[in-house]
Amino acid sequence: xxxxxxxxxxxxxxxxxxxxxxxxxxxxxxxxxxxxxxxxxxxxxxxxxxxxxxxxxxxxxxxxxxxxxxxxxxxxxxxxxxxxxxxxxxxxxxxxxxxxxxxxxxxxxxxxxxxxxxxxxxxxxxxxxxxxxxxxxxxxxxxxxxxxxxxxxxxxxxxxx
Numbered sequence: 001x002x003x004x005x006x007x008x009x010x011x012x013x014x015x016x017x018x019x020x021x022x023x024x025x026x027x028x029x030x031x032x033x034x035x036x037x038x039x040x041x042x043x044x045x046x047x048x049x050x051x052x053x054x055x056x057x058x059x060x061x062x063x064x065x066x067x068x069x070x071x072x073x074x075x076x077x078x079x080x081x082x083x084x085x086x087x088x089x090x091x092x093x094x095x096x097x098x099x100x101x102x103x104x105x106x107x108x109x110x111x112x113x114x115x116x117x118x119x120x121x122x123x124x125x126x127x128x129x130x131x132x133x134x135x136x137x138x139x140x141x142x143x144x145x146x147x148x149x150x151x152x153x154x155x156x157x158x159x160x161x
Contacts, residue, residue: 043113043120051112054121057146058107058137062125065094065102078140078147100127101135101151117141122154 046054057076064073070091074082077090085093094102110122121137134154139146 043115046112046114046119050114050119051109054112054114054119054137054139054146055109057139057148058109058121058123061148062101062104062107066104070094076148078149079142080140081147081149098151098153100125100131100133103128105130118149119146 061073061076064070064076071087073094074087074090077085081090104125105128106126108124108126110124112122113120117140119137119139119141121139123135123137124132125135126132135151136154137151138149140149141147
């Protein structure tokens with residue numbers, strides 16, 4: 001359990017470093033997620049109730065993507081992301097940079113960590129072609145509930161926890 005937590009926190013550190021670099025695609029530059037400013041950096045394994053709530057947010061967004069309902073999918077994005085990326089840019093970004101997420105057929109969740117205000121959810125997503133990609137979702141608690149701040153593909157040789 002200590003090893004699992006250590007690996008997950010290491011991935012968080014990598015995510016924070018990577019998320020501060022602008023993403024360049026086709027001449028456009030997007031800053032997907034600002035640097036995470038953790039209010040309480042003490043992450044812990046989420047309890048079952050919170051884990052279920054976080055999984056439902058991600059599953060709901062994935063369902064909206066599968067139905068090409070990007071307006072509904074955008075609803076699950078954090079306010080901080082919405083200030084940086086408009087709905088048309090969000091749709092273009094997901095379709096071009098995250099095609100597996102845009103057209104997923106299944107998702108399996110791994111370790112879920114939170115600190116009360118932010119959460120990290122590891123997910124393996126199956127694309128419509130059957131290929132599996134591993135992602136780490138970063139969510140933020142807002143007044144209206146948990147929202148997705150960003151997602152980062154995790155390059156892995158082996159199993160994502």
